[in-house]
Amino acid sequence: MPKIIVEIMPKQDLLDPQGKAVANALKRAGNSEIDATRIGKRIELHYKEQPTEEDLEKAKELAKDFLSNSVIEDVVDVYIEDQN
Amino acid sequence: MFKKKTESNVDTTKDASSEDKDQPWAELGLTQDEYQLIREILNRRPTSSELAMYSVMWSEHCSYKSSKIYLRQFGQKVTDEMNKHLMVGMGENAGVVDIGEGLAVTFKVESHNHPSYIEPFQGAATGVGGIVRDILSMGARPVAVMDQLRFGAPEHPDTARVVHGVVDGISNYGNSLGLPNIGGETVFDARYQGNPLVNALAVGVLKHDDLKLAKATNPGDLVILFGARTGADGIGGVSVLASETFDDDGPSRRPAVQVGDPFAEKVLIEACMELYELDVISGIQDLGGAGISCATSELAANGDRGMEIQLRNVLLRDESLTPEEILMSESQERMMAIVNKRNLKKFEQIMNKWEVEYSILGKVLADEKLVIRWDEQEIVNVPPKTVAIDSPVYERSVEYPTWIDELNANSSESLPRETEPSEIAAQIIQIASSANQADKSWITSQYDRYVLGNTALSMPDDGGMIRVNEESGLGITMATDANGKYCQLDPYQGAKLALAEAYRNVAMTGARPRAVTNCLNFGSPENPEVMWQFKQATTGLADGCVEASIPVTGGNVSFYNQTGDVAIYPTPVVGVLGVIDDVARRIPSGWQDTGHNIYLLGTTKDELDGSAWAEVIHDHLGGKPPEVDFQKEMELADLIHGANIQGMVASAHDISEGGLAQALVESSLRFGNGARIWLGELMERDGIDLTAALFSESQARAIVSVGREDDVKFVGLCEARGVPIVRIGVTDLESSALEIQGIADIDLLELKSAHVRTLPELFS
Numbered sequence: 001m002p003k004i005i006v007e008i009m010p011k012q013d014l015l016d017p018q019g020k021a022v023a024n025a026l027k028r029a030g031n032s033e034i035d036a037t038r039i040g041k042r043i044e045l046h047y048k049e050q051p052t053e054e055d056l057e058k059a060k061e062l063a064k065d066f067l068s069n070s071v072i073e074d075v076v077d078v079y080i081e082d083q084n
Numbered sequence: 085m086f087k088k089k090t091e092s093n094v095d096t097t098k099d100a101s102s103e104d105k106d107q108p109w110a111e112l113g114l115t116q117d118e119y120q121l122i123r124e125i126l127n128r129r130p131t132s133s134e135l136a137m138y139s140v141m142w143s144e145h146c147s148y149k150s151s152k153i154y155l156r157q158f159g160q161k162v163t164d165e166m167n168k169h170l171m172v173g174m175g176e177n178a179g180v181v182d183i184g185e186g187l188a189v190t191f192k193v194e195s196h197n198h199p200s201y202i203e204p205f206q207g208a209a210t211g212v213g214g215i216v217r218d219i220l221s222m223g224a225r226p227v228a229v230m231d232q233l234r235f236g237a238p239e240h241p242d243t244a245r246v247v248h249g250v251v252d253g254i255s256n257y258g259n260s261l262g263l264p265n266i267g268g269e270t271v272f273d274a275r276y277q278g279n280p281l282v283n284a285l286a287v288g289v290l291k292h293d294d295l296k297l298a299k300a301t302n303p304g305d306l307v308i309l310f311g312a313r314t315g316a317d318g319i320g321g322v323s324v325l326a327s328e329t330f331d332d333d334g335p336s337r338r339p340a341v342q343v344g345d346p347f348a349e350k351v352l353i354e355a356c357m358e359l360y361e362l363d364v365i366s367g368i369q370d371l372g373g374a375g376i377s378c379a380t381s382e383l384a385a386n387g388d389r390g391m392e393i394q395l396r397n398v399l400l401r402d403e404s405l406t407p408e409e410i411l412m413s414e415s416q417e418r419m420m421a422i423v424n425k426r427n428l429k430k431f432e433q434i435m436n437k438w439e440v441e442y443s444i445l446g447k448v449l450a451d452e453k454l455v456i457r458w459d460e461q462e463i464v465n466v467p468p469k470t471v472a473i474d475s476p477v478y479e480r481s482v483e484y485p486t487w488i489d490e491l492n493a494n495s496s497e498s499l500p501r502e503t504e505p506s507e508i509a510a511q512i513i514q515i516a517s518s519a520n521q522a523d524k525s526w527i528t529s530q531y532d533r534y535v536l537g538n539t540a541l542s543m544p545d546d547g548g549m550i551r552v553n554e555e556s557g558l559g560i561t562m563a564t565d566a567n568g569k570y571c572q573l574d575p576y577q578g579a580k581l582a583l584a585e586a587y588r589n590v591a592m593t594g595a596r597p598r599a600v601t602n603c604l605n606f607g608s609p610e611n612p613e614v615m616w617q618f619k620q621a622t623t624g625l626a627d628g629c630v631e632a633s634i635p636v637t638g639g640n641v642s643f644y645n646q647t648g649d650v651a652i653y654p655t656p657v658v659g660v661l662g663v664i665d666d667v668a669r670r671i672p673s674g675w676q677d678t679g680h681n682i683y684l685l686g687t688t689k690d691e692l693d694g695s696a697w698a699e700v701i702h703d704h705l706g707g708k709p710p711e712v713d714f715q716k717e718m719e720l721a722d723l724i725h726g727a728n729i730q731g732m733v734a735s736a737h738d739i740s741e742g743g744l745a746q747a748l749v750e751s752s753l754r755f756g757n758g759a760r761i762w763l764g765e766l767m768e769r770d771g772i773d774l775t776a777a778l779f780s781e782s783q784a785r786a787i788v789s790v791g792r793e794d795d796v797k798f799v800g801l802c803e804a805r806g807v808p809i810v811r812i813g814v815t816d817l818e819s820s821a822l823e824i825q826g827i828a829d830i831d832l833l834e835l836k837s838a839h840v841r842t843l844p845e846l847f848s
Contacts, residue, residue, distance in 0.1 A: 010343075013316035014399065015415065017345035024439075071203040071341055 002047045003081040004056060005065045008073050009040035040076070044065055051080050090736030095132040095406060096461045104129050116475055125470045126497050133456065133463040136408040137377040144643055150609035154619055156637035157626035165634040166681060169598055170298040171746035177218045177298055177370065179637020180289075181599040183663045185558055186292055190222040193232065193285040193564065193603035193659050195642035199318075199772035203341045204249020210344040213283040213416055215483035217370035221419065224288025228550050229258050229534065230268040231284055232564050232657045233527075234602065234627055236277030238519040238846050240265035243272070245281050247847055254529040255285075260346035261353075264539045265531035266548025269564060269657075272519045278647035283603045283640075283657050286561055289552050294360050298369040299387040300422045303450040305366055307380070310442035311352050311418040314375070317342040318414035327608065349416040355438040356419065360391035364430045367422035377411045377471070379420040380445075381454055382677050384468035390449035391468070397443045405578035407458045422448060468791050483612035483620055492573060494706030496692040502773040507776060509828030511701055513838050515779070516749045521742045522842035523753075530554065543710040544750065545663070546589040546738055547669055553832055557666035563589035564660075567606075567741065568653030569694045570709035575617040576624035579656045580712045583628040584738050584783050586660040587714075592736040592786055594728045595662030600629055602620035603659050607651020608644045611791045617654040625656060627848040631714035634660070636692040649724045664822075669726055673737040674754020678817035680734050682759060683798075683812055684766060685720060685784030687808050690776040692775045696742040697779035716784035724786070732801075734793040739785040744812075745778040747787050748822060753836050758819035764825075789815055 010016045016038050023037040045051075045059055056078065063075045109119035112135065113307045122130050130138060134760035144150060160176050167173070171188055178192035196211025208231075215526050216226045230256055258265050268285070300307070318341055359365050367387065368381045376398070384391045395407050405413070423431050428458030435442045449455070452469070456464035502508050515521050526542040540559055541549035547563035565585040582601065590597045602625060607614040629636055645652045664670065675682070692698055693707025727733050735754075739747045752759055763777045772780065790798045802809040821829040 014341075014400065015312070015343040017319060017343065017348070022343070065744070069203070069673055070284060072206060072343060 002050045002083065004045040004047065004051050004059045004069055004076065005079055005081050006043040006045065006059065007040060007077040008043065008068045009038060009076050011072055011074055016074055056080055093484060094458050094461050094463055096463055097131055097465045098462070099389065100131045100586055101128045107135055109135065109139070112136070113143055114139050118142060120664050121476065125464065128164065133407050133411055133464050134466055136412050137381070137464065140374040140377055140412055140469045141381060142475045145173065145608065146378060148641055149476050149645065149688070150478050151618065152477050154622040157622060163625045163630065163633065164636060165199040165633055166629070167226065170635050170637060171295065173265065174636065174638050176638070177221045179599065179601065180222060180295060181637060181661060183554060183558065183560060184551065185553055187558070188290050188292055188295065189287060189560055189661060190219055190224045191285065191562065191661055192601050192638050193283050193657060194218065194640045195603050195605060196284060197279065197605065197619065197645055199341055199643050200250055200278055201246065201278065204246045204501060206248040206341050206343050207251040208253030208282050210342045210416055211252055211282050212257040213344045213346065213349050213370045215286040216263070217372065218355050218672050219286045219288035221296065221298060221368050221370040222288065222290065223294040224290035224359055226263055226286050226353065227538065228266045228287045228329035228548060229265050229285060230548060230564060232268050232281065232566070233270045233654060234276040234281035234559050234568070235272050236280065237274040238272045240277060242277070246848055247808065250280070250282055251527050251530055255676065257344055257346045259532045260791045261350050262535050262738040264533050264534060264535050265528070266539055266542040266550060266562065266749065266827035270524050270527055271568065273568065273653065274783055275568070275706065278593055279588045279645040279652050279700040281605050281652070281655060283605070285562065285564060285659055287550070292307060296360065296368050296387070297365045298383055298785055300383040300388040300389050300448045302366055303389060305447050305448045306423045306425060306428060307393065307444050307445045307447060308421045308423055308431065309398060309418060309445050310421060310440055312345065312348050312415055313399045313401040314405070314410055314413050314418070315442065315735070316409060316413060317416065317623040319330055319409050319412050320742045338740065342414050342416050345414045347642060351421060351438050351440060352417055355434055355440045359421065359431065362430055364427045364434065365421045365423050369420050369757050371418040371420060373414060375411065375413045375415070376807045381468045381472040382426060383420065383422060384424050384454055385472040388612040390451045390455070391446060393446040395456050395458050399441055399443050409464055423573055431464045443499045447798065470758060477577070480609050480615045480760065482616045483532060484616055484806035485613040491706050492708055494697045496704055496707050499698060499702045499704055501773065505827040508778070509830060511658065511697070512745045512749065512778065512830065513835065515700045515742050516695050516835065517744060517838040517842050518696065519842055519846065521696055521746055523840040524843065525840065526818065526843035526847065540670050541593055544754065545673045547596070549664065549667055551667045557668050559664045561590045561595035561662040562595045562659060564657055565589065566655050566657040568655045569699070569705055570591060570655040571621060572705065573694050573707065575620035575654045577709050577712060578654065579621040579624035579658070581709055582656055582658040583625060584712045584717050585631065585716065586658050587632055587634070587717055588738045588786065590660045591672070591724050592671060592738045593664070593665040594669050594725065597634055597660050597662045597721065599661045600634055600636045600658060602636065602656060603656040604639065604641045605652060605657065606643055607646040614651050621654055621656045625658065632718060646732050669728060671736045673735060674751045674755065675735045675757050676755050677791065679732055680789040680791050680813055680815045681795055681811055682787055682789050682813040682815060683810045684759065684785065684787055684801065684810050685694045685723070685807055686716065687782065688766065688772055688777060688780050688785065689780045689782045693775065693778045695779060695781045696746065710747050710781050710783050712783050719805060719807055720784050720786060723802060723805050727798055727801055732790055732798045733788055734791055737788045738788050739787065741781060743779040743781050744787070749835060749839065750788060752822045754840060756832060757815060757817050758821050759815045760819070760824070761813035761814050761822070761824045763812060763824070766812055769810055769846070
């Protein structure tokens with residue numbers, strides 16, 4: 001299935017309670033070398049055909065305006081997934 | 085705004101004394117006069133850290149500079165009788181009221197309006213978190229929350245965004261925290277389109293001895309910051325977010341907002357409860373707007389002391405924060421404690437037990453100066469009271485609105501009234517299914533109403549009731565109200581009406597009203613017409629409190645709720661707290677037994693201006709709001725209380741928006757039980773037509789149901805106390821209809837479907 005991948009992270013400045021909870025759990029499990037964790041989301045957009053550059057541009061727009069909440073999140077990457 | 089600073093370029097008090105420079109006071113929201121005043125106070129220019137502190141603490145949101153002169157009335161218009169139960173009044177984080185049995189209650193409402201428009205979920209969530217910490221900082225265990233919401237027109241596409249975000253945010257934070265949400269209000273009106281109101285109320289309970297104040301009084305005591313780490317959350321949020329009007333473009337400017345973590349707050353609550361129990365701290369303050377700037381200056385100022393702080397000791401989430409940013413950060417779930425050295429070990433043990441991070445920032449000084457250092461360099465040295473208490477106070481200009489006479493002249497008298505029974509029945513259903521009168525369970529069922537197991541009443545009853553003492557059954561009731569339309573017509577009267585309705589709601593549950601809090605939501609104070617509304621509303625509320633003999637214990641003001649020149653309706657949310665000796669005696673709002681007589685208490689006048697009928701049926705707003713008479717409200721409340729103690733009241737429901745018709749609809753749908761109603765005697769006695777009988781919003785009225793065995797006694801009691809009473813019907817559990825004789829048999833299933841489906845149809 002051809003895909004475009006959208007990666008979204010909580011804004012660097014803002015608290016990420018989920019990341020904090022996981023970091024604490026990692027530390028409790030003895031992984032003291034990990035200092036912090038931040039958790040974002042990966043969204044797969046599935047296409048019938050191999051996505052074009054135009055599809056990618058549109059996906060970038062959607063990522064910015066629809067898939068992410070620009071008040072608290074950043075879109076870090078939008079790319080066509082390599083079929084191989 | 086601030087560049088990252090290395091040690092060499094931190095702006096120190098030494099720099100400020102030796103070299104002058106241009107400073108961005110205007111960008112920080114200060115006026116030229118205010119900036120000059122800071123220079124006079126310090127006898128030099130402020131450092132950039134001091135400028136940050138003053139600008140945020142002197143903002144409207146923190147300093148109440150435009151509202152202070154009017155809020156003073158709440159402390160001045162009082163009698164000894166009113167203050168009898170008051171343990172802590174205005175000025176502290178929240179008021180505290182004695183409820184007997186060695187217990188006290190603290191409660192407060194706060195607005196989180198602007199942040200909730202920008203980011204509805206986090207804005208509403210952190211609104212809940214913030215008010216809960218206010219209650220916690222008084223030494224109380226939070227026991228319940230409520231929310232007062234105003235949204236734009238229900239059909240507007242942006243309304244759904246705000247409604248979903250706000251309701252999700254409240255339920256996510258409140259449910260995670262494990263606090264029941266026991267009521268509140270939801271109102272839709274186009275006037276709130278770009279300025280939704282998200283007010284959050286919290287109630288807490290404490291033993292008299294556990295009362296804590298935000299004071300640092302003992303020199304040498306340690307100043308400890310604990311809870312979440314400090315990050316770049318909502319920097320400048322207080323001064324920039326809360327005190328500037330949105331542009332016409334709407335939410336295009338997107339400043340940093342705060343993100344809440346309810347689980348961190350839950351741990352903070354438990355850690356604080358243990359600190360109180362073991363008597364470890366001598367003062368405590370929550371960190372909300374203005375963060376460390378506010379907590380340090382207020383603790384020092386309230387204790388007539390000073391403080392010495394090493395800002396490098398603040399635990400950071402982001403090491404690149406500058407001193408100015410650390411001072412202004414609004415990171416959530418933080419508290420500041422004042423701890424005597426001999427208690428440090430106990431304090432540390434409690435923090436370690438709950439895995440709460442803390443750091444010792446400094447100590448209390450005998451002298452009234454707040455000194456903050458960044459490593460060796462002194463970056464703040466100010467008298468704390470000049471930051472926290474003696475901020476500028478303005479008497480803004482006040483002007484009688486140009487439009488109000490015309491609005492008042494346009495009364496509802498000219499509106500056509502139906503006489504055809506089927507048309508009147510249709511109006512009853514139309515009002516019951518309108519967005520504002522419809523069942524709100526689509527919202528309230530997303531909240532946990534029963535967690536902690538002490539909820540005796542919650543939505544849709546008249547007030548939320550919580551059992552406080554599980555052995556004696558002692559409990560409290562909270563109700564909040566504000567009718568923006570009444571306030572638009574007459575803000576003085578409108579504020580009194582908000583008080584009257586909340587007071588009546590509390591009384592109808594069987595509780596005795598005891599104290600008042602408020603959250604005053606208005607447009608821009610720089611608009612003289614808005615300032616007139618504010619003056620009228622505060623005066624009305626203060627006068628109403630004297631008339632009802634009930635004190636204001638605290639409150640909150642939210643200005644700048646306007647987009648362009650259009651301000652929201654003045655919306656003074658009034659919360660009333662009541663006390664009930666035993667929650668087992670609570671009065672439900674619907675009828676549950678068959679053959680009970682239904683009585684209407686109070687007098688019905690032809691008062692349809694500003695009513696739900698005028699709005700829903702005729703899309704009309706004009707005239708004068710209903711009259712309010714606290715003598716009558718008190719008589720009604722006393723009557724219900726007296727009759728309830730003798731077990732005579734099977735149900736009671738106050739009459740307010742939507743009039744008698746809406747009250748009948750709600751009382752039958754509460755438990756799905758029918759009734760037969762006749763209105764002839766009422767219409768004849770009060771000299772009113774059918775429309776007024778059903779839809780008038782006259783005050784000091786309620787419907788009660790009374791069992792046959794108590795009938796004679798109840799009627800006698802009303803007559804003896806001079807409360808007008810007329811029998812308007814009888815409950816009938818066999819019937820599945822609300823039958824209004826001569827008008828219609830309204831099938832309860834159809835009625836329920838109309839009443840309940842409105843909100844899901846709009847939003848789900």
